[in-house]
Amino acid sequence: MCRLSTLSANMARLSSLVAAAFVSVVSLMALQAAAEMITTDVIIIGAGASGITAAKTLADQGVTDFVMLEATDRVGGRVRNADFAGGKVELGANWVEGVNGPGPVNPVWTLAQEVNLRSFYSFFDNGTSNIYDERGFVPIEEAASTVEAADKAFEFVGELSKNLTEGNIEDISQQTGQRFFGFYPKTAIEMALDWWYYDFTTAEPPRASSLKNTVPLPTEEIFGPDHYFVADPRGYAVVFQPLLKSYLKMDGETVVDSRLKLGKVVNKIEYTDTGVVVSTADGSVYKAKAAIVTASIGVLQSNLINFSPGLPFWKMSVIYQFDMAVYTKIFLSFPSKFWPTHPGSEFMLYADESRGYYTIWQSLDKQFPDKSLIFVTVTDEQSKRVNQQSFNDTLGEVMVVLRKMFGENIPMADEIYYYDWQSDPYAKGSYSNWPIGVSTFEFKQLQAGTCRTCLFLWRTHKRTLQWLSPWRVA
Numbered sequence: 001m002c003r004l005s006t007l008s009a010n011m012a013r014l015s016s017l018v019a020a021a022f023v024s025v026v027s028l029m030a031l032q033a034a035a036e037m038i039t040t041d042v043i044i045i046g047a048g049a050s051g052i053t054a055a056k057t058l059a060d061q062g063v064t065d066f067v068m069l070e071a072t073d074r075v076g077g078r079v080r081n082a083d084f085a086g087g088k089v090e091l092g093a094n095w096v097e098g099v100n101g102p103g104p105v106n107p108v109w110t111l112a113q114e115v116n117l118r119s120f121y122s123f124f125d126n127g128t129s130n131i132y133d134e135r136g137f138v139p140i141e142e143a144a145s146t147v148e149a150a151d152k153a154f155e156f157v158g159e160l161s162k163n164l165t166e167g168n169i170e171d172i173s174q175q176t177g178q179r180f181f182g183f184y185p186k187t188a189i190e191m192a193l194d195w196w197y198y199d200f201t202t203a204e205p206p207r208a209s210s211l212k213n214t215v216p217l218p219t220e221e222i223f224g225p226d227h228y229f230v231a232d233p234r235g236y237a238v239v240f241q242p243l244l245k246s247y248l249k250m251d252g253e254t255v256v257d258s259r260l261k262l263g264k265v266v267n268k269i270e271y272t273d274t275g276v277v278v279s280t281a282d283g284s285v286y287k288a289k290a291a292i293v294t295a296s297i298g299v300l301q302s303n304l305i306n307f308s309p310g311l312p313f314w315k316m317s318v319i320y321q322f323d324m325a326v327y328t329k330i331f332l333s334f335p336s337k338f339w340p341t342h343p344g345s346e347f348m349l350y351a352d353e354s355r356g357y358y359t360i361w362q363s364l365d366k367q368f369p370d371k372s373l374i375f376v377t378v379t380d381e382q383s384k385r386v387n388q389q390s391f392n393d394t395l396g397e398v399m400v401v402l403r404k405m406f407g408e409n410i411p412m413a414d415e416i417y418y419y420d421w422q423s424d425p426y427a428k429g430s431y432s433n434w435p436i437g438v439s440t441f442e443f444k445q446l447q448a449g450t451c452r453t454c455l456f457l458w459r460t461h462k463r464t465l466q467w468l469s470p471w472r473v474a
């Protein structure tokens, strides 16, 4: 019998990454408004990729007496889309990351094939041929030597990381690795390339990120080098349908299974040697032998859930040490296209004197051929800044940048939209980044359960979740 397993939950998080998407296409049962008192075997907190996968794992092991408590009115968590300019854009996870490798197939990719997910190969290398600065397009020959130096530094840092791992040598930051090569980004183009190679993935700068645990990208190492950008009118979250259908009662695409409980904000978890009692904001109480918490690291860092007794120092210490990074996609719709539309122009780099200032632009011409859509990604401090200002203020800033890139005569955007993941109480950020200073041992503490039963659950869980990208923990 166990107490709670906060940690199993953390494990699930690992998986999260993998996971993927979720939309409300799989429309769900109505919110359970009434307070209730239920006794079950296992409580799963959160119905994002990790919670959905955890329930599937339990069901596969013959554990069918469980409930899933989800705070929002939908499943999918950080796999979520929104209406934009007459289409659907993904606010959270957008790529299936890690495809076409010689080894195991990314399980998200398997699900994507199963639901015939509409996705597009991303040729990221194009970005270095499409560099702009405040003067407009930078001729390829002008940027070539800078790009070459940055590429060499990137390769060196990747090799260094492998050597550190193989030699069982202490971790260093990405930035320290760059310095061993002698790469000190100073010019606008160097900083843009630096941001593109690191921050675009980890959502934090090289000085903050663990080298050994983020480079090379574990998802690519395990599953393959390719990434596919999802643009499906059903939403990326549709990939979860086969999982849900395998263990929940459905009426067509609608979940009609009382084990999935939406609108249940867990605010207290009491655990003893004999079981767990979980309370929700609407006054409901759930009792079980174990609980699996899949809320993000950001949520666990907040005071949304009160653990009683409080989680031990070793657990809270690593929860607090991991960074919940902020990554924001700013979508723009225009009356017409003014950016290059030829093959190989999908990604464009804008090199500003201020590092990370509207650096990566991506056109959505392939995905939405009848529209004129483009988006720009910001992370970390720039993300937090735009999240605190109005859409209009951000629109003003991006138009200034676009006019520098493409000239004064471009049209004004019709629409702008982005989602503030940091303020979302059930996410508290976009995804976690492995910071320098957190050891593999501490990471395992994050995953570990607090009792024997929990450890058992954790292990069974792990098998299914092993495809999750290890660099994003939550």
Ligand SMILES: Cc1cc2nc3c(=O)[nH]c(=O)nc-3n(C[C@H](O)[C@H](O)[C@H](O)COP(=O)(O)OP(=O)(O)OC[C@H]3O[C@@H](n4cnc5c(N)ncnc54)[C@H](O)[C@@H]3O)c2cc1C
Residues within 6 Å of the ligand: 012, 013, 014, 015, 016, 017, 018, 019, 020, 021, 045, 046, 047, 048, 049, 050, 051, 069, 070, 071, 072, 075, 076, 077, 078, 079, 091, 092, 093, 094, 095, 096, 097, 264, 265, 266, 267, 294, 295, 296, 299, 304, 305, 327, 328, 329, 421, 425, 426, 427, 429, 430, 431, 472, 474
């Ligand atoms: C902007 C952005 C871009 C991303 N890009 C990619 C990408 O391209 N490719 C990729 O693979 N991944 C990407 N990710 C990461 C990916 O979305 C996540 O790793 C994954 O969805 C996490 O799944 P999860 O189930 O672990 O967590 P979540 O999706 O956060 O699920 C946790 C669930 O728990 C619920 N919850 C939280 N607190 C409570 C509570 N107190 N009570 C009840 N329920 C609660 C939440 O509502 C949520 O539904 C991105 C994420 C973001 C935000």
